[in-house]
Amino acid sequence: MEFGPIWRAMMRNKTGAILIALQIAVTMAIMVNAISIMQERGRLMSRPTGIDEHNIFSIASIGFAENFNERVTIEEDLAVLRALPGVVNAIQSNSVPLSGGGWNTGLQTEPGEGIDGPSVAVYMVDEHGLDTLGLNLIAGENFSATDIGWRELSDNDWPDKIIITRATAQALYPDDPDSALGNTVYAGDDEAITITGIIEQMQAPWNGWDGVERVMLAPSHTLFKGTRYIIRTEPGMRDSLMPQVEELLAERNKDRIIRSMRSMDEIRERSYRGDASMIKILTFTIVLLIAVTSLGIVGLASFSVNRRTKQIGTRRALGASKVAIVRYFMTENFIISLVGVLIGAALTVGLNIVMIEAFSLTRIAWYLVPVAMLMLLLVGQAAVFGPAKRASSVPPAVATRTV
Amino acid sequence: MFSYYLKLGWLSIRRNPFLSALMIAAIAVGIGASMTIITVNYVMSGNPIPQKSDQLFYVQLDGWDPNKYDEDDFEAPDQVTYLDAMALMKADKAYRQVASNRSGLVLEPQGEGERPFSVSTRNTWADFFPMFELPFIYGSGWDDSADDNLEKVVVLGKEINERVFGGENSVGRSVRLNGMDFQIVGVMDEYLPVPRFYDVTTGAFDEPADIFIPFNIAVEYEFSRNGNTSCWKKPDGEGYEAFLNSECVWIQFWAELRSDEEKQDYMAFLNAYAEQQKELGRFPRPINNQLSDVMEWMENQEVVEDDARVMLGLSLLFLVVCLLNTVGLLLAKFLGKSADISLRRALGASRSNLFIQHMIESGLIGLGGGIFGLVLTWLGLRGIEMLFGDFIENLVGLDWVMVLTAIGLAIVSALLAGLYPTWRACRIAPASQLKIQ
Numbered sequence: 156m157e158f159g160p161i162w163r164a165m166m167r168n169k170t171g172a173i174l175i176a177l178q179i180a181v182t183m184a185i186m187v188n189a190i191s192i193m194q195e196r197g198r199l200m201s202r203p204t205g206i207d208e209h210n211i212f213s214i215a216s217i218g219f220a221e222n223f224n225e226r227v228t229i230e231e232d233l234a235v236l237r238a239l240p241g242v243v244n245a246i247q248s249n250s251v252p253l254s255g256g257g258w259n260t261g262l263q264t265e266p267g268e269g270i271d272g273p274s275v276a277v278y279m280v281d282e283h284g285l286d287t288l289g290l291n292l293i294a295g296e297n298f299s300a301t302d303i304g305w306r307e308l309s310d311n312d313w314p315d316k317i318i319i320t321r322a323t324a325q326a327l328y329p330d331d332p333d334s335a336l337g338n339t340v341y342a343g344d345d346e347a348i349t350i351t352g353i354i355e356q357m358q359a360p361w362n363g364w365d366g367v368e369r370v371m372l373a374p375s376h377t378l379f380k381g382t383r384y385i386i387r388t389e390p391g392m393r394d395s396l397m398p399q400v401e402e403l404l405a406e407r408n409k410d411r412i413i414r415s416m417r418s419m420d421e422i423r424e425r426s427y428r429g430d431a432s433m434i435k436i437l438t439f440t441i442v443l444l445i446a447v448t449s450l451g452i453v454g455l456a457s458f459s460v461n462r463r464t465k466q467i468g469t470r471r472a473l474g475a476s477k478v479a480i481v482r483y484f485m486t487e488n489f490i491i492s493l494v495g496v497l498i499g500a501a502l503t504v505g506l507n508i509v510m511i512e513a514f515s516l517t518r519i520a521w522y523l524v525p526v527a528m529l530m531l532l533l534v535g536q537a538a539v540f541g542p543a544k545r546a547s548s549v550p551p552a553v554a555t556r557t558v
Numbered sequence: 559m560f561s562y563y564l565k566l567g568w569l570s571i572r573r574n575p576f577l578s579a580l581m582i583a584a585i586a587v588g589i590g591a592s593m594t595i596i597t598v599n600y601v602m603s604g605n606p607i608p609q610k611s612d613q614l615f616y617v618q619l620d621g622w623d624p625n626k627y628d629e630d631d632f633e634a635p636d637q638v639t640y641l642d643a644m645a646l647m648k649a650d651k652a653y654r655q656v657a658s659n660r661s662g663l664v665l666e667p668q669g670e671g672e673r674p675f676s677v678s679t680r681n682t683w684a685d686f687f688p689m690f691e692l693p694f695i696y697g698s699g700w701d702d703s704a705d706d707n708l709e710k711v712v713v714l715g716k717e718i719n720e721r722v723f724g725g726e727n728s729v730g731r732s733v734r735l736n737g738m739d740f741q742i743v744g745v746m747d748e749y750l751p752v753p754r755f756y757d758v759t760t761g762a763f764d765e766p767a768d769i770f771i772p773f774n775i776a777v778e779y780e781f782s783r784n785g786n787t788s789c790w791k792k793p794d795g796e797g798y799e800a801f802l803n804s805e806c807v808w809i810q811f812w813a814e815l816r817s818d819e820e821k822q823d824y825m826a827f828l829n830a831y832a833e834q835q836k837e838l839g840r841f842p843r844p845i846n847n848q849l850s851d852v853m854e855w856m857e858n859q860e861v862v863e864d865d866a867r868v869m870l871g872l873s874l875l876f877l878v879v880c881l882l883n884t885v886g887l888l889l890a891k892f893l894g895k896s897a898d899i900s901l902r903r904a905l906g907a908s909r910s911n912l913f914i915q916h917m918i919e920s921g922l923i924g925l926g927g928g929i930f931g932l933v934l935t936w937l938g939l940r941g942i943e944m945l946f947g948d949f950i951e952n953l954v955g956l957d958w959v960m961v962l963t964a965i966g967l968a969i970v971s972a973l974l975a976g977l978y979p980t981w982r983a984c985r986i987a988p989a990s991q992l993k994i995q
Contacts, residue, residue: 178883458887510871
């Protein structure tokens with residue numbers, strides 16, 4: 156093939172080629188790292204909360220009147236909610252997964268001060284908790300009605316039973332997580348609590364927490380003046396029940412306000428809004444970047460076609476076919492792009508190392524590099540095709556003209 | 559000469575409209591992308607109180623868990639305990655000092671048929687208002703005596719005053735909060751510090767409080783705490799009293815210190831206080847009290863999010879791609895008029911004339927790119943606002959500094975991009991290209 160002549164022609168006018176190659180290289184570095192960030196965010200967002208997300212919503216009730224009887228209100232509210240047609244079950248709780256606000260406490264396997272133990276998120280629920288949230292109990296048993304206490308904001312004591320997630324069991328007993336059931340753990344240095352159940356999985360209220368699956372359920376109602384109800388509906392009934400429940404609770408008792416009614420889907424959306432936005436911004440950036448780079452290639456190629464009109468005409472006059480002319484420009488671009496993506500691969504890895512250092516991002520998946528290289532080669536070929544096609548239509552007669 | 563070169567530049571730009579449009583578009587896109595992100599970073603890292611940010615100090619006292627102590631790496635907790643906050647308030651050693659936290663209360667409007675709604679409060683002290691220079695429409699903050707005498711007074715934010723009193727002067731009237739009447743002493747004007755520096759523990763870019771009430775009242779009536787509470791040790795005993803006397807941190811403490819001398823004195827006072835507490839069996843760690851001024855504290859709390867910085871880096875690289883693009887196109891363009899250049903050289907234009915001429919042409923392209931880039935920046939910021947929702951509203955405004963930066967950055971970028979092509983153009987020998995014609 157005419158590889159040699161193309162190379163020599165390019166070497167006579169290196170700068171343009173080098174610029175394109177560099178542009179492709181930086182484009183690739185940005186693109187691959189951006190895709191890697193997007194993959195990471197996508198992975199974060201796809202982690203399940205462990206609860207029946209699509210059929211659950213939550214609503215806050217905040218008492219303010221002096222004669223507000225919180226305990227009676229909660230008991231009656233729950234009875235009414237559970238009796239509502241279309242409602243599977245309902246509980247009162249201190250928090251909801253992904254909501255961003257909640258409790259945590261340290262648990263340790265031995266009593267005493269200064270002993271390290273994992274910190275776990277706490278959800279206070281009653282015996283309807285597992286059913287309402289749709290959690291999967293894999294060992295032990297659910298709380299019974301007699302286990303459930305009433306906790307005031309200033310109470311410091313923990314109930315004597317808890318249900319934990321498998322992740323919590325693993326953190327407590329890294330060597331033998333299966334032994335967790337029935338064991339005693341200690342909260343606040345020396346308060347003994349028995350593990351009476353293990354659930355498969357559930358997320359804490361904070362999606363960015365490194366212990367996001369370390370959760371415990373404590374059997375109690377809360378008297379914190381403000382509370383949240385979590386309501387699970389029959390599939391498909393959620394959207395019609397939400398306004399109904401809001402109205403019902405607001406009308407039932409005017410000594411409190413009802414607010415922040417949100418479906419789990421909405422809570423999820425709000426929780427990951429930053430990540431979702433990042434993905435959108437990065438996608439947009441990549442599209443724009445590729446557009447800029449390909450336009451640059453088109454611009455420079457068109458220019459070089461214009462400049463070489465006479466040469467092209469001469470080649471055509473000497474017998475080169477149209478295909479040969481197209482091939483010439485395509486091959487030229489291929490060589491430039493190849494150099495570009497090779498430099499790009501090095502830059503990509505370099506940028507990734509910097510990002511890992513500075514922002515503790517993850518390493519790029521290896522396959523992204525060759526895929527991006529291939530893609531940019533194709534983009535280059537596509538971009539140069541137009542100008543190359545135009546070059547091939549230069550009539551051989553041009554060779555005979557002086558200007 | 560300058561206007562002549564401007565004219566030449568303009569003519570040259572018009573001669574290859576496609577190439578020129580590509581260059582302007584490339585710069586505009588690069589400027590648009592990077593300025594959008596630069597603006598967000600600029601606002602995030604802005605100084606919310608420039609006139610006295612170096613006189614306001616966030617106080618950290620280290621009475622934290624000795625078991626979570628590692629000689630090389632330990633950090634004083636980011637809030638203080640009730641015991642310490644009250645001791646520092648009482649000592650009154652700084653020019654001004656305030657302890658504060660936040661709560662959520664329910665406000666009952668008195669009008670017929672109006673529903674109660676919840677408001678966020680800042681529970682604080684009289685000094686808060688002069689110290690952070692809060693703007694008032696009506697009235698003012700409360701007096702020290704209101705703090706001491708547990709008076710139920712309140713300062714309303716502008717929005718709440720509009721919602722409850724239709725924006726009238728409500729000073730002297732009262733408002734019902736959690737079933738208690740509070741007397742209104744002041745109504746604030748619009749106040750949106752970005753970042754909300756006085757409390758970054760609950761989101762640096764959240765809205766400021768709806769209303770302000772005395773801290774002592776919030777404690778007296780055990781109003782719920784809406785911020786973070788962290789404890790390393792269980793309170794001794796049950797009930798609210800035990801909680802107040804515990805090692806739990808939940809209060810932000812600021813001191814106003816007007817000079818280095820005052821700062822040093824205050825630090826000495828804090829260290830003496832910690833020593834004294836050690837004798838009482840508290841503060842088990844080595845003494846590690848900290849005073850950080852506003853900007854140091856913003857830095858320490860990393861209010862500029864990592865995401866914003868990652869985006870900044872990527873967007874600057876994006877600008878580099880756009881500039882490489884422009885260099886290539888400019889080179890093509892300048893070399894494309896070699897004949898022109900060599901003719902001008904032959905007619906007596908010096909290299910420096912040509913240099914200036916082509917740099918002006920590059921600058922002109924940069925100016926065009928900058929103007930279109932600004933439009934794209936504005937669009938980009940609207941896009942970010944749409945994506946992130948209301949809470950980022952305060953982060954996406956363009957001010958004059960940013961507008962000038964955008965244009966300036968565009969022109970400088972274009973000039974940089976123009977350097978090499980111009981140099982190449984200047985090297986074209988006189989008359990070398992004329993013989994063909």
